Amino acid sequence: MCSIKQNLLQVTDQINVAARKCGRDEQTITLMAVSKTKPASDIEQAVEAGHRCFGENYVQEGVEKVQYFNTKELTLDWHFIGPIQSNKSRLIAEHFGWVHTIDRLKIAKRLSDQRPDTMPPLQVLIQVNTSGEASKAGVSLEEVEALAEQIDSLSGLILRGLMCIPQPESDYQRQMEAFAPLSALFNKMRSSRDSFDTLSMGMSGDLDAAIASGSTMVRIGTAIFGARDYSNKNSDTKN
Template sequence: MSEKELTNTIAERLGTAHEKISSAVQQANRPTDSVKLMAVSKTKPVEYIVAAYQQGQRIFGENYAQELAEKAESLNEYSDIEWHFIGPIQSNKTAIIAKAADWVDSVDREKIAKRLQNHALELNKTLNILLQVNISNSSAKSGVLLQDVDALAKQVDSYSQLNLRGLMAIPDQYDDNKQLIEEFEQMQACFLRLQQQYSSVDTLSLGMSGDMQPAIQAGSTMVRLGTAIFGQR
């Protein structure tokens, strides 16, 4: 599609996304601006990101370390883009992630936290950290188990270059919303407990296209949308 068509399409999709978020926020009786939108731009060319940026989008999520690094480098003139790394973290990719990302949303073990701390020290930067929780106890998913969150949070908070901001989770898909809602409520309870312990904690990243409404009902402060904004991969 042409540049104009791309701009118009993404503008329309972002508008629809914000309308849906606003509606869910109203239904949950929450403050108007209490939920941020992350545009998940993995596998999409930089032109798509620029088109979204021109419509006011600033938060972008990437799943692959090298792709994040290349996009962050090619778009470094857009200094107010907030880059989130949201994929599983391999130890040998932590240096790339630490350099390119502003936020690392998928920290799930102390080894990774320590490596990010060391890289951030070398870079003289601070990384915002979300702990990814395997709330569904799924063998197919990354994440720290709920009962181990406190220990990992304490470790991350002890590092000078890591700023503990909260939690992220991607629950399993269920035919019945009951289990999903239970898991979202467990995440909310854990998040509220962390907030009481750490003044820096302010972000609960839950919800994608299919489960955005119950996520916002459960207190999500950031939802992640990819296909809904950029189209099918």
């Protein structure tokens, strides 16, 4: 059985190979280790291996991990990547450094208002529903720029880019086609925005295509930490 350290090395190697294939500098791609449902001891192993960037989907679980590692005086980069309930926005605003799932002005305003003055502005991404699935969160491509302008007016937030979770697809060319619209929009918007530098797309099954499409942050969980146990988890819902 591979250790978490070995898994991190293997995923990093895959990222580096994918970057070189398309002529990109691998240093421009951040690996987020998605640690949802995993115990703090697993994250400790990743930290011992030198990793610092982690993603959490569940608010209470994520907050507990952030608080635990704060007691150890470790500087880790915590990203919230799950759906946001209005009644849990304060916890996110007070504990996380990044949020990838902004798709409503209401939530953006709450996060901005609830961000403590003693903390730097919350770094946020707009989640885009690139596949048009009714069951999936995110704004349409056509709605992104209007929401971005609204977020720009919120002092507690800094808009850093875009995020998507496309419909699962095993064919490489179709993966590329799915990423293309968001990549094009990101490149268009970043030309006029100084802080706009993050395109969060790509998971284990479509990592190579995401990197070839310009992703600057890939979200990898199972390949690092192993299979997840969801038996005690309930998905957050919007309200």
